[in-house]
Amino acid sequence: MARRLAISLLALSLASGAAAGALLFWELSASLPPVTELARHRPPTATQVFADDGTLLGEFYLEKRYWVPIERIPVVVRNAFVAAEDDNFYRHRGIDPVSILRAAVNNLVLGGSVQGGSTITQQVVKALLLTPKKSYERKLKEMILAVRLEQQLTKEEILSLYLNHIYLGSGAYGVAAAAQEYFGKSVEELNLAEAALLAGLPQAPSRYSPFRHWRRAKARQRYVLRRMLEAGFITREERNAALEQPIALASRRGNYLAAPYYVEHVRRLLEERYGAQAPYQAGLRVYTPANVEMTAAAEAALRNGLDELDLRQGQSRVLRHLEPAEAKAFLDAQRKEAEVQPLQWNKAYEAVVLSAAGGRIRVQVGDHAGILELPPAPKTGLPKLIPGDVVRAVVLSPADGERGYRFRLDTQPVVQGALIAMDPRTGEVQALVGGYDFTRSPFNRATQAARQPGSAFKPLVYAAAL
Helix, strand or coil: CHHHHHHHHHHHHHHHHHHHHHHHHHHHHHCCCCCHHHHHCCCCECEEEECCCCCEEEEECCCECCCCCHHHCCHHHHHHHHHHHCCCCCCCCCCCHHHHHHHHHHHHHHCCCCCCCCCHHHHHHHHHHCCCCCCHHHHHHHHHHHHHHHHHCCHHHHHHHHHHHCECCCCEECHHHHHHHHHCCCHHHCCHHHHHHHHCCCCCCCCCCCCCCHHHHHHHHHHHHHHHHHCCCCCHHHHHHHHHCCCCCCCCCCCECCCHHHHHHHHHHHHHHHCCCHHHHECCEEECCCCHHHHHHHHHHHHHHHHHHHHHCCCCCCCEECCHHHHHHHHHHHHCCHHHCCCCCCCEEEEEEEEEECCEEEEEECCEEEEEECCCCCCCCCCCCCCCEEEEEEEEEEEEHHHEEEEEECCCCCCCCCEEEECCCCCCEEEEECCCCCCCCCCCCCCCCCCCHHHHHHHHHHHHHC
């Protein structure tokens, strides 16, 4: 009798548990978003502006992302992320019970939420359909949606969503943007060493940033290469070669790579024609008649003329002078600042003069040294610089061997100017410069400044006279 009662109670408990589980599953399922739309999902992508020869001039974005089809992403890149994030990706159907159990045991042993156990499919639905808030309810929803997504999309389609959407630090979303941000190359050009470095970033992009924490980034790279070896994606020889392969990080750059006044004018035109959000989300490719060489010549001509005028008026460019011990302390303090690791193109820094002999001026910012280029000397001459002087220097080009960086003396002329160069046969604007320095004053004096009626009429009178 007691045994029969125990069996009945057990059966009742199991039935009640099953009913409760079914009810919970039904309630959670009823409120879940559909996964069918993910097949057509396209997140915001960057708009790019090109010169007449195809050179990239600048880009606009809320999330720096270039959508690329999975066929363009090398197999070595795909395998690196799969090995690092979900080595059973091609075998499970959305969730991996072994990984979940392993993560639960590790969290229980170590205390707290240390390991998640989420598959790539779960990460996709969490990022695109759910909130990042951690809770058991969200985790259950994530698992249900992951199973549904696996029924709707192929593995390659899911991996494509993941690799184009994931945040990889330094403002880069997706592997294509990360390849450009960290290495200055397209995703198709990535090698095994670079792919493993990128695949180590999803866990904590800021903590493992190669720009800020090189040793941590290399440690994660070693981990990814080990996981790729264990998963059978690479051989031991390939792993060892990748560990030894040097990696060259790209110089960090801004949105406007060249012709900033021209690019900004394009952005304003896009907003007027297509709406305020179009430049940042539509992923447009804008081709312009801008000529890179003509624009550089126009910028240099305007800047040199204003520099010469400013120096002719006797303006000094030395911010202060430091004694040797003070200069050392100043450079040590700069080394601790993350913003000068590495130096950014076209950005001004306070630089210490190391030497000024034979017309060759060498300066240093933190750990980074280089040659300082001066503007053409006016009749009154250039300021005399001596070791220990602190000046503002703008980065012209990245480090080049022993020569180091190229800098130019940063001036702040009171007078401004503008220049437009047009093709008289077609009316195409090939160069447009709206001021001395876009980073200090984006106001475009070529297109936005109001002209006095008399001054606006003079070119017509002079043209008729000529």
